[in-house]
Amino acid sequence: MSLEHAILGFLQYGPSSGYDLKARFDLSVQHFWPADQSQIYRTLAKLAKDKLAWVEHCEQEDRPDRKVYHITEAGSEELRRWLTRPLAMKGGRSxxxxxxxxxxxxxxxxxxxxxxxxxxxxxxxxxxxxxxxxxxxxxxxxxxxxxxxxxxxxxxxxxxxxxxxxxxxxxxxxxxxxxxxxxxxxxxxxxxx
Amino acid sequence: MSLEHAILGFLQYGPSSGYDLKARFDLSVQHFWPADQSQIYRTLAKLAKDKLAWVEHCEQEDRPDRKVYHITEAGSEELRRWLTRPLAMKGGRSxxxxxxxxxxxxxxxxxxxxxxxxxxxxxxxxxxxxxxxxxxxxxxxxxxxxxxxxxxxxxxxxxxxxxxxxxxxxxxxxxxxxxxxxxxxxxxxxxxx
DNA sequence: GTCTGATATGTGACTTGTCCTATATAGGAC
DNA sequence: GTCCTATATAGGACAAGTCACATATCAGAC
Missing domain, CATH: 1.10.287 (Helix Hairpins)
Incomplete structure (x- = not known):
């Protein structure tokens, strides 16, 4: 799953919430990897379940609370493994x-x-x-x-x-x-x- | 669904079996619309169900029998409608x-x-x-x-x-x-x- | 007061596509 | 005889992505 690794990539830059990530996707990788908001949240949950990230609950006064995700050691390793993995160049559909x-x-x-x-x-x-x-x-x-x-x-x-x-x-x-x-x-x- | 319309496109050229279609996909549109064999069969079944194609059972002596699909009037119309429909240019994933x-x-x-x-x-x-x-x-x-x-x-x-x-x-x-x-x-x- | 918009997180149902496997016939190689 | 390949169709399980909707807070506009 590439979305998983794209998210790990962003988390490697620094901790983020799902909301942040959506904004980042739309501003940067969107043109070659668009990401659906709800799928970001689901993938984030999966990352946490797989111990590739951990969640910090942040209470905010002026805004709804956020769940900030941090990459773990295992997450960094997985990211690095994926980055150096030869990827089949399967062409997209048009x-x-x-x-x-x-x-x-x-x-x-x-x-x-x-x-x-x-x-x-x-x-x-x-x-x-x-x-x-x-x-x-x-x-x-x-x-x-x-x-x-x-x-x-x-x-x-x-x-x-x-x-x-x-x-x-x-x-x-x-x-x-x-x-x-x-x-x-x-x-x-x-x-x- | 584009696979549906791609199949209709091929059927418009002439009747085909699922097996034929797979070969045609691999020889022509494969580089921008790869098609999985089992999905071709499933889609063919759907087309028949929706009356966009009809099935002719052909018994063969030297080979397994084949199911040859023919496009219907409704199928041709649907194809034409789709061909002239503005399509969102959503970029593929890479x-x-x-x-x-x-x-x-x-x-x-x-x-x-x-x-x-x-x-x-x-x-x-x-x-x-x-x-x-x-x-x-x-x-x-x-x-x-x-x-x-x-x-x-x-x-x-x-x-x-x-x-x-x-x-x-x-x-x-x-x-x-x-x-x-x-x-x-x-x-x-x-x-x- | 109510409505909109930004912030923030999710669920459920569905569609599409992929992978693996099963089935069956027939011809040729070994 | 058995194995491999080509022909031919198809189901089951799963992965990934999409769409619509639900929920909640707060700020500011009207």
Whole structure:
């Protein structure tokens, strides 16, 4: 389970509550590992059960009480083990690409609409990615180790470069359709055999 | 559910058994939508239950009998509806990137080992992708519509270009580490607070 | 007073996907 | 004869993630 290890990673920076963690996920790893709030809490409970973290109950006066999780020795060891473990690079799923794959029966207009909408979304996503550093700086982060910060920027860079490549492909496809390079459908489009 | 629609997409090309479908997934959409064999069968059963497909039992002499699924009118409509539906571009998960994100506590040697291993894997994957057209040509495909074939090549192109961008990033990172550009860890690496 | 929003933690039901295993036929290798 | 591979279908258990909802406190707006 990667969420488990991502949480251990954050706890390694310092103790956190589930609420904190959710905020951190959304500000940093969200673009390659989105985390559901309720699942964070469940995973936190599991970590505590497995003795990879322990809970400190903090009573607060002005706000609801929080449960602050601390990583344990065993947790640090597990994290380190996982970090050095070779991971199968199994590619993620992309429903949008499935759409493209089967889009042959759509008209040029429908194809163009689809690709242009997609390109707009990707451009917006790219903008978001590029703003991550600024947005994150405003938050008290807990990462003050330059090496850890560097690693974080690496993943951002990766996201940006991959997204740029994806966008370039989209724009290329759009241009080709606009030039009329998409093959026509066969007459008897629905094949029976 | 995208698997449902991917299967409908294949059935739109022509009737198939679960076994056929598994082979087609592995030959074509596998790199952005891998499909588990047992889940294909389960989904097929669901499609039949929902009247989006119907089953033809084919007895064979030399081999085990097969259940051939045909798409229905309702199935075609559902497929078309899905193909033109705007899809949220939610990015996939990448455990390897999570590793990178939290890799700050590893040494340069460990980092290099990790990135080099990854680069090798990605290069191998790229090779695989580039060979897909040849491998697929040998198989009786069922796609003889040039437009559908074109859409298929588009997704392949997308995969190749994204992978190339990823590889370029990996090689870039490796070069930077080799030049000693990765920041050192702070002295008191393990932060207590 | 009531309503909204931020803070804070959870449960229950469900969907999707994965892994392992079971079953069965037939052909070819050894 | 037996073992392996290809063909063919499928169930059970589990892991992971999603969605909707429940609960509670406090601050400030209206």
């Amino acid at each position: 429903a949008p690409l499935v759409q493209v794959f089967f889009a042959g029966q759509l008209s040029d207009e429908e194809l163009l609409a689809m690709f242009r909408r997609r390109a707009d979304e990707v451009r917006a996503g790219l903008e978001q990615l590029r703003q991550v550093p600024e947005r994150a700086e405003q938050v008290t982060w807990g990462i003050d180790d330059p090496r850890e910060e560097w690693c974080w920027y690496l993943t951002l860079e990766c996201g940006i470069r991959s997204t740029e490549a994806f966008l370039a492909w989209l724009e290329d496809v759009i241009a080709r359709i606009e030039r009329g390079e998409a093959p026509r459908q066969r007459e008897e489009a629905v094949c029976e055999r | 455990a390897p990137l999570v590793q990178v994100f939290f890799a700050g506590q590893l040494s340069d040697e460990e980092l290099l080992a990790m990135f080099r291993r990854r680069a090798d894997e990605v290069r191998a994957g790229l090779e695989q992708l580039r060979q897909v057209p040849e491998r697929a040509e040998q198989v009786t495909w069922g796609i003889d519509d040039p437009r559908e074939e074109w859409c298929w090549y588009l997704t392949l192109e997308c995969g190749i270009r994204s992978t190339e961008a990823f590889l370029a990033w990996l090689e870039d990172v490796i070069a930077r580490i080799e030049r000693g550009e990765a920041p050192r860890q702070r002295e008191e690496a393990v932060c207590e607070r």
